[in-house]
Structures are given as structure tokens and as C-alpha cells.
Amino acid sequence: MEAEEQEGHPHMAMFMVLGHLPLYEILTMSSVCKSLLDEINSDVLLWHRLIVESPLNSRLTDETLLKITSKANGRLKTLALMNCIHITDQGLLRVVEQNPYIKELHIPACTSITPEGILKVVEALCERSNCLTNLSINGIYNIQKDHYHMLALNLRKNLTLEYEQTPPPFYHHIQFEHNVLASNLRLDYEEKMQQPVYYHKRGSVSSFKQGKNMRIIDLEICPKCVEVRMVYDCPKVDCCKRKECRGCIFCIPRCENCGGCVGSDEPEEGACGDILCLECWLQVPKCNFCNKPYCMQHTDWWCTSTDSSLLCRVCDENSHGYTYTDVL
Amino acid sequence: MAQEASSSTSSKTISLKTGDGEIFEIEASAAKQMKTVQRLIDDLGDDITIPLHNVFSKELPKIIEYYKKDITGEITKDFEAEFVKDLNDDEVKVLFLAANYLDANKLFEFLSQNIADRLESKSVEYVRKYFGVENDFTPEEESKLREERAWSFRGIKEDE
Numbered sequence: 001m002e003a004e005e006q007e008g009h010p011h012m013a014m015f016m017v018l019g020h021l022p023l024y025e026i027l028t029m030s031s032v033c034k035s036l037l038d039e040i041n042s043d044v045l046l047w048h049r050l051i052v053e054s055p056l057n058s059r060l061t062d063e064t065l066l067k068i069t070s071k072a073n074g075r076l077k078t079l080a081l082m083n084c085i086h087i088t089d090q091g092l093l094r095v096v097e098q099n100p101y102i103k104e105l106h107i108p109a110c111t112s113i114t115p116e117g118i119l120k121v122v123e124a125l126c127e128r129s130n131c132l133t134n135l136s137i138n139g140i141y142n143i144q145k146d147h148y149h150m151l152a153l154n155l156r157k158n159l160t161l162e163y164e165q166t167p168p169p170f171y172h173h174i175q176f177e178h179n180v181l182a183s184n185l186r187l188d189y190e191e192k193m194q195q196p197v198y199y200h201k202r203g204s205v206s207s208f209k210q211g212k213n214m215r216i217i218d219l220e221i222c223p224k225c226v227e228v229r230m231v232y233d234c235p236k237v238d239c240c241k242r243k244e245c246r247g248c249i250f251c252i253p254r255c256e257n258c259g260g261c262v263g264s265d266e267p268e269e270g271a272c273g274d275i276l277c278l279e280c281w282l283q284v285p286k287c288n289f290c291n292k293p294y295c296m297q298h299t300d301w302w303c304t305s306t307d308s309s310l311l312c313r314v315c316d317e318n319s320h321g322y323t324y325t326d327v328l
Numbered sequence: 329m330a331q332e333a334s335s336s337t338s339s340k341t342i343s344l345k346t347g348d349g350e351i352f353e354i355e356a357s358a359a360k361q362m363k364t365v366q367r368l369i370d371d372l373g374d375d376i377t378i379p380l381h382n383v384f385s386k387e388l389p390k391i392i393e394y395y396k397k398d399i400t401g402e403i404t405k406d407f408e409a410e411f412v413k414d415l416n417d418d419e420v421k422v423l424f425l426a427a428n429y430l431d432a433n434k435l436f437e438f439l440s441q442n443i444a445d446r447l448e449s450k451s452v453e454y455v456r457k458y459f460g461v462e463n464d465f466t467p468e469e470e471s472k473l474r475e476e477r478a479w480s481f482r483g484i485k486e487d488e
Binding site: 011013014016017019020021022024025027028029030031032033034036037055056059061064205209 | 424425428436440441443444445447448449450451452455456459460461462463464465470473474477479480
């Protein structure tokens with residue numbers, strides 16, 4: 001195979017991987033060899049989609065973001081800034097002003113951005129039809145219901161075109177007095193048609209990377225406490241109220257391992273402080289000393305004692321403390 | 329066989345011969361998904377064993393497995409996760425290049441994403457080795473690149 005290619009040069013097919021890479025890895029690739037650097041600098045299409053995550057998330061400034069997004073020549077389509085804590089309202093707005101055709105905006109946990117900032121940006125992006133279709137804002141502080149309704153109202157403008165063809169079944173039978181109610185209902189319908197959102201999958205590869213059916217806004221109004229939150233579905237097949245077992249994590253505590261609802265009388269706390277349901281708790285290994293397990297996310301916290309048994313970090317620390325004073 | 333009714337093309341199999349001389353059978357409908365194979369069939373006819381000089385007996389069965397699932401519409405995220413689970417980075421690369429040669433678009437796209445996932449947080453040296461690429465930058469060019477990328481190495485003063 002490689003006999004046909006020049007020695008030491010990347011196979012042309014490898015260039016196709018570039019389009020799937022987040023920014024950090026694109027920067028790595030640009031340092032590999034000249035032909036990759038040239039390809040990366042000259043391929044404008046590559047820069048239509050920008051994904052910034054760890055480890056760049058804490059290093060990205062407004063200035064750098066503007067510089068990088070300018071490589072899209074105004075045609076940026078997907079912007080994903082995952083926990084980019086230094087990006088401000090102004091920084092984001094400048095990018096949006098230069099790239100008015102953004103279709104997907106994912107800015108979860110960009111904690112320097114405010115709800116007012118998001119509103120400005122979303123209004124700008126929804127001015128024309130066929131614009132912003134997906135927004136992720138979980139982790140931004142202080143998002144209130146007013147903000148949420150305004151965002152929904154703006155994004156709804158884009159739905160009108162799609163839903164003209166297939167209106168939801170109950171839509172026609174309801175009278176609205178207020179646009180806000182209408183926008184909420186339409187989005188509610190949308191949510192129900194989308195893939196379920198499970199608590200235990202909340203940290204895994206973002207849905208926008210997998211090209212799955214995405215929600216218009218990641219947040220919802222919790223049906224139980226009526227606050228603006230991430231609302232999770234229940235994956236438990238035998239959950240008696242499955243269809244209604246939807247709520248934010250404060251209203252319905254969930255198991256870290258399986259995402260199932262955990263009744264108020266059963267939460268079992270792991271050594272990491274996370275909650276497990278009884279079924280999962282019974283199945284996972286426990287600390288030899290305190291009998292607490294670690295949830296799936298923290299299995300690398302396990303320590304082994306001198307006799308090769310499992311110890312949680314707390315008990316491990318305590319045991320060393322004991323040995324230390326013993327030596328003294 | 330060319331006189332058979334079109335309704336039987338779905339059960340028709342094509343013979344493929346790998347670069348190392350082994351022969352595998354695939355359904356004609358699966359062969360359609362591999363544009364290179366389809367072009368060869370159009371040129372040589374579907375009765376002949378199609379030679380694939382650049383694909384070998386190690387990877388072709390895996391590719392055939394993928395398209396067997398594809399023609400029954402059974403490819404799910406779970407299937408794709410299983411499909412690559414036990415493959416190491418080099419095995420994925422071989423499959424990827426084979427899919428490229430066969431012009432098998434769906435598999436190629438999927439493997440591109442998988443390779444991209446595997447490259448997460450890897451070093452420049454690792455990528456060079458992986459792609460079989462030599463460093464053709466001069467030391468001056470390298471230091472210029474490092475300067476331009478400086479922001480991506482250093483943390484902002486508050487966190488580092």
C-alpha cells in the first residue's frame with residue numbers, strides 16, 4: 001500500500017481525519033509535518049467547525065478565540081466551547097458578529113458568560129431564518145425562567161419553517177394568549193420527540209460530536225420544581241412512573257452508574273460521595289474497611305492495602321496515619 | 329447469470345480476491361456500497377473474481393462484517409462501538425486505509441471519527457509514528473510554530 005505513497009509523507013486519507021478533530025488535536029497535527037500544516041492552514045472548510053475542550057478550555061482567551069474563528073472567513077457553522085472559563089460576553093459577541101451563520105452553539109460551563117450575553121448572541125443569530133438551531137448552556141450561572149423563555153422564543157422562529165409541514169398533534173387545539181406559552185409548548189413537543197437524556201451519560205462524548213438528534217436547547221423547565229435545569233429521563237425499565245419520571249437532579253436523585261431514579265429511602269452513598277441505587281450498590285466492589293463502593297466515574301480512586309484488599313482513599317489515608325503514629 | 333431476474337440480485341454473491349490470494353464472498357448489495365468494487369464489477373462483469381491488490385485477508389472479513397450489518401439496516405452506535413472495541417490503533421488504521429481504497433464511504437467516515445477519538449491528547453511524536461510521517465520542519469520553523477502555539481501550552485496565570 002505505502003509503496004505507492006511517498007516515504008515519510010502522510011497518506012492522503014489521513015487528511016480526512018482532520019475534520020473530526022477538536023482544536024487541541026488539530027494544533028498537534030499542524031506540528032507533525034509540512035504537508036499537514038499546509039493542509040490545516042489552507043482548508044477553510046476545516047475551520048467551519050471549532051471544538052475547544054480540555055486542555056485548551058482554561059487557556060483560551062477572547063483574543064485567541066477571535067483569531068482562530070477568523071480562519072472560517074465568516075462561515076463558522078459549529079462553535080463548541082466546553083467549559084472555556086475565560087470567554088466573556090463581549091468575546092463571544094465579537095465572534096458571532098463576524099460569523100452570523102452559526103448553526104450550533106455549545107457553550108456549557110463557560111462561566112464568564114452571562115445569561116444576558118447569551119441572549120444578545122442568540123438574538124443576533126436568529127435574526128435571519130435558517131440560522132441557529134442548537135444551543136447548549138448548561139453550567140452557565142444564573143439562568144432564570146425569563147431568560148429561558150426569551151431564548152426559546154428566539155429559537156422558535158427557526159422552527160416555524162420545519163413545523164409548518166408536520167405540526168405536533170395537539171398544537172392546533174390549544175389557544176395561546178401569550179407567545180411565550182406557545183414557544184414553551186413547541187419546545188416541549190420537540191423535547192419529547194428527541195432522544196432521552198440520561199444522568200449517567202451526562203459526561204460522555206457530547207451528542208453534537210456523534211451527530212445524534214440534538215435538542216434545540218439542552219436545558220428545560222423542570223416539571224417538578226419549575227426551575228431552568230438539565231432534566232433527565234429514567235432508563236429503569238421497571239420504573240413505575242417511567243414517562244413521568246423526568247426531573248432535574250435535585251428533584252429526582254439518580255444513580256451515578258445507571259441513571260435510574262433513587263427513592264428517598266434508598267440512596268446509598270459511595271466513598272466518593274456520589275449516590276448509587278441499591279441494585280448498583282450491591283453489584284460493585286466495596287472498601288474492605290468502611291464497606292463503601294466507588295461509582296463508575298471514580299474507580300481509579302481505589303487503593304490497595306498491604307494485604308492486597310481494596311481500600312477507599314479515605315480509609316487508606318487513615319490507615320497510613322495510624323501506621324505513622326505507630327512508627328513514632 | 330446475467331439473465332437472472334433483477335429480484336434475485338440481492339441474493340447474488342460476488343467473489344473478492346485479496347492481495348494475499350484469499351477469496352471471500354459478499355452479497356452484490358454489499359458490493360454496491362464499495363464503489364471501487366462496483367466499478368470493477370462494471371468493468372469486468374460480476375461472474376469474475378474481483379482482484380483487490382491493496383486489501384488483505386486480515387482486514388477484508390471485518391469490512392464484509394460491517395456491510396453485512398449495513399444492508400440489513402442494523403448498524404447502531406452499540407454495534408459500531410463493539411466493532412472497534414478490541415482493535416488497536418494500528419488495526420484501525422489498516423481498516424481505515426482499506427475502506428479508503430475500496431471507496432466504502434460509510435465505514436470510512438465511521439473509522440475517521442474513531443481514529444480522531446483515538447488521537448485525543450496524543451503527542452506530536454505519537455502522531456508522526458502513527459501516520460508514518462517524518463518531521464520535515466527545520467529547527468527554526470519548529471520554534472516559530474511553538475511560539476505561535478505558546479498560548480495552548482501555557483495556562484493563564486490564575487490556574488497555573
